[in-house]
Amino acid sequence: MIPPEPALRLDVDAAALTHNWIKLDTLSGRARAGAAVKADAYGLGVATVVPALWQAGCRDFFVAHWSEATAVAELVPAGAVSVLHGPLTGADAAFARALGVKPVINSLAQAQRWIAAGGGACDLMVDTGINRLGLPMVDLSDPLIKQLSIDLLLSHLASADDESPLNGIQLGRWNEARGLIAHRKASLANSAGIALGPDYHGDVTRPGIALYGGVPCAALAGELRQVARPHAALIQVRDLQAGDSVGYNATFTAPVTMRVGVISLGYADGYLRAWSGGGTMVHQGRTLPVLGRVSMDMTVIDLSAAPDLGEGDWIEVAYDLPHSAALTGLSQYELLTGLGRRFAR
Numbered sequence: 001m002i003p004p005e006p007a008l009r010l011d012v013d014a015a016a017l018t019h020n021w022i023k024l025d026t027l028s029g030r031a032r033a034g035a036a037v038k039a040d041a042y043g044l045g046v047a048t049v050v051p052a053l054w055q056a057g058c059r060d061f062f063v064a065h066w067s068e069a070t071a072v073a074e075l076v077p078a079g080a081v082s083v084l085h086g087p088l089t090g091a092d093a094a095f096a097r098a099l100g101v102k103p104v105i106n107s108l109a110q111a112q113r114w115i116a117a118g119g120g121a122c123d124l125m126v127d128t129g130i131n132r133l134g135l136p137m138v139d140l141s142d143p144l145i146k147q148l149s150i151d152l153l154l155s156h157l158a159s160a161d162d163e164s165p166l167n168g169i170q171l172g173r174w175n176e177a178r179g180l181i182a183h184r185k186a187s188l189a190n191s192a193g194i195a196l197g198p199d200y201h202g203d204v205t206r207p208g209i210a211l212y213g214g215v216p217c218a219a220l221a222g223e224l225r226q227v228a229r230p231h232a233a234l235i236q237v238r239d240l241q242a243g244d245s246v247g248y249n250a251t252f253t254a255p256v257t258m259r260v261g262v263i264s265l266g267y268a269d270g271y272l273r274a275w276s277g278g279g280t281m282v283h284q285g286r287t288l289p290v291l292g293r294v295s296m297d298m299t300v301i302d303l304s305a306a307p308d309l310g311e312g313d314w315i316e317v318a319y320d321l322p323h324s325a326a327l328t329g330l331s332q333y334e335l336l337t338g339l340g341r342r343f344a345r
């Protein structure tokens with residue numbers, strides 16, 4: 001038996017996604033924009049996101065885990081996917097070769113492992129100051145590195161969204177690395193890095209959050225459109241009397257008679273308790289505030305502005321990323337990647 005339609009839906013606006021990629025590609029100047037599609041395209045779903053980006057002209061896709069590679073590789077030609085976490089085992093290296101994805105080499109041991117597995121085109125991540133993932137600068141002169149066939153020479157900025165002196169320091173080291181080893185293309189900028197200007201662009205940029213409507217820095221404000229629009233079904237409507245309270249710990253009390261609705265969205269879906277008291281829903285331009293505490297599977301909303309709504313109607317969750325982040329204290333990245341598995345994508 002086919003189960004009924006889920007009561008949560010995440011709409012992905014493919015036109016807005018395409019708009020954002022084209023905008024970021026244009027802002028990347030002579031470089032072309034790729035796309036970070038790790039964590040299932042930041043929670044939006046690679047099955048929708050990757051074909052739309054390919055159609056727009058994107059040719060470089062980045063995932064983090066090996067477990068993410070197949071779903072993306074199935075949607076694009078061989079060689080278009082890079083796996084950032086690198087080959088930790090011979091099995092990872094063999095898998096990359098069989099699937100036609102590029103491993104991102106992050107250490108001398110990984111370089112050795114890739115060569116031992118038969119090698120071929122790979123990417124190389126150099127750590128220029130984030131001190132997270134990547135080959136230390138001092139290892140660039142190791143003879144093993146000369147044996148690699150490096151397609152993309154990458155580094156990653158720690159503070160692209162800040163006016164930090166670290167940006168200039170990392171840029172200098174990345175340029176030094178570019179002079180030291182043979183590679184076909186170079187890449188440094190994430191979304192915010194694109195806004196740092198042409199020196200930071202190289203040949204390929206790697207936007208993630210900005211593709212999906214996040215605004216990582218002031219320079220990109222107003223340039224990007226909202227892509228992810230969560231929707232939830234109304235599962236109950238009730239009328240409160242003045243003095244009735246709502247939800248766990250009764251944190252909201254009705255001041256007057258009012259109609260409220262219960263929607264099938266809660267913190268188990270990534271709609272965290274940080275939204276309690278500040279979140280809003282929208283129906284045909286009408287604003288419906290969250291009342292009381294968000295529960296695991298439900299949120300109560302004020303239907304005063306939409307008394308016509310009833311069980312089974314769909315409500316849009318207001319989810320503009322910069323505004324939502326300011327309201328909840330969550331990052332724009334967390335707001336997207338936290339959306340749970342109960343959403344139909």
Ligand SMILES: *Cc1c(COP(=O)(O)O)cnc(C)c1O
Nearest residue numbers: 036156190191192206207208209
């Ligand atoms: C996630 C990631 C990106 C994208 O970063 P955004 O800030 O989302 O634009 C780019 N490069 C690497 C290596 C990443 O891990």
